[in-house]
Amino acid sequence: MKIIEIISQSEKPELYEKGTSFMWTDEHISKQLLNIHLNADIDLGSRKKSTIVKTANWILDTQKEKGKLNILDLGCGPGLYAEIFAEKGHCITGVDISKNSIEYAKKSAKDKKFDTNYVNSNYLEINLESDKYDLVVLIYTDLGVLIPSERDKLLKMIYRVLKKGGTFIFDVLKDKDIENKTSPKTWEANNSGFWKESPYLALSESFLYKEEKVILFQHNIIGTAGNIETYRFWTHFFSQNDVCKMLETHNFIDIHFREDILPKGDMWNGDNVIFTMTSK
Numbered sequence: 001m002k003i004i005e006i007i008s009q010s011e012k013p014e015l016y017e018k019g020t021s022f023m024w025t026d027e028h029i030s031k032q033l034l035n036i037h038l039n040a041d042i043d044l045g046s047r048k049k050s051t052i053v054k055t056a057n058w059i060l061d062t063q064k065e066k067g068k069l070n071i072l073d074l075g076c077g078p079g080l081y082a083e084i085f086a087e088k089g090h091c092i093t094g095v096d097i098s099k100n101s102i103e104y105a106k107k108s109a110k111d112k113k114f115d116t117n118y119v120n121s122n123y124l125e126i127n128l129e130s131d132k133y134d135l136v137v138l139i140y141t142d143l144g145v146l147i148p149s150e151r152d153k154l155l156k157m158i159y160r161v162l163k164k165g166g167t168f169i170f171d172v173l174k175d176k177d178i179e180n181k182t183s184p185k186t187w188e189a190n191n192s193g194f195w196k197e198s199p200y201l202a203l204s205e206s207f208l209y210k211e212e213k214v215i216l217f218q219h220n221i222i223g224t225a226g227n228i229e230t231y232r233f234w235t236h237f238f239s240q241n242d243v244c245k246m247l248e249t250h251n252f253i254d255i256h257f258r259e260d261i262l263p264k265g266d267m268w269n270g271d272n273v274i275f276t277m278t279s280k
């Protein structure tokens with residue numbers, strides 16, 4: 001085992017220094033993730049089914065004056081929200097970088113005879129039609145794991161593809177007590193598990209960048225050949241004021257917040273999460 005390399009990979013990196021690996025498209029991990037998304041009773045990958053239903057109904061309720069909607073679901077995963085929207089007769093485009101999730105979503109929509117358009121693509125690169133959507137959603141605090149340049153690129157794209165008067169709804173993690181939101185160092189040795197099909201040692205830790213309101217959740221995965229794969233999640237925390245400033249830079253208007261959509265729970269739930277509704 002390359003101990004010196006492991007020690008160096010475990011030191012606090014410069015803000016936004018990239019890891020070596022991307023979780024969502026890894027062939028083995030994305031299969032594990034799909035099963036996790038589809039587990040209706042846990043808040044991992046996707047929220048619990050009961051929370052998804054409540055959130056999706058609230059989202060549609062905010063739009064009930066508008067009739068049939070053209071909805072874009074960014075990072076749609078296996079289509080858990082998209083199907084609730086489709087069931088109510090709305091027209092859905094779902095975009096996700098995970099081939100497994102999109103294949104599942106396509107098959108499920110076909111079986112249920114939903115008229116949905118699922119696209120397996122990176123939402124930071126996709127070329128979508130301008131002024132097309134009544135509603136864009138980005139759910140499960142996904143905006144907050146983008147580094148600022150990616151976040152700006154995505155917000156610019158969302159603004160462009162919304163119709164005038166269209167709505168963007170998303171959630172972010174709240175900056176309240178950020179010091180207490182880091183995770184302790186943990187390790188896992190496994191013959192086969194979430195990170196790899198073959199034996200691995202996983203060293204997980206987190207680092208706080210207090211001034212920037214960022215926590216890096218980092219996982220160093222060491223395989224049998226001693227190779228290290230580093231997964232980094234640069235996770236941003238926001239106040240309502242931070243969200244306003246970010247949206248106003250991109251010309252969004254009419255910004256509203258809700259902190260009571262999710263049930264109480266861990267740091268990804270309850271009033272640790274700010275839902276935002278804004279318009280073009």
Ligand SMILES: C[S@@+](CC[C@H](N)C(=O)[O-])C[C@H]1O[C@@H](n2cnc3c(N)ncnc32)[C@H](O)[C@@H]1O
Nearest residue numbers: 024045046075076077096097098122123139140
């Ligand atoms: C936390 S999951 C949330 C999935 C879904 N929104 C939900 O709540 O059920 C994040 C999703 O975003 C997708 N994703 C991550 N980065 C992406 C990117 N750059 N482009 C498209 N999809 C991405 C992942 O594959 C994953 O399905």
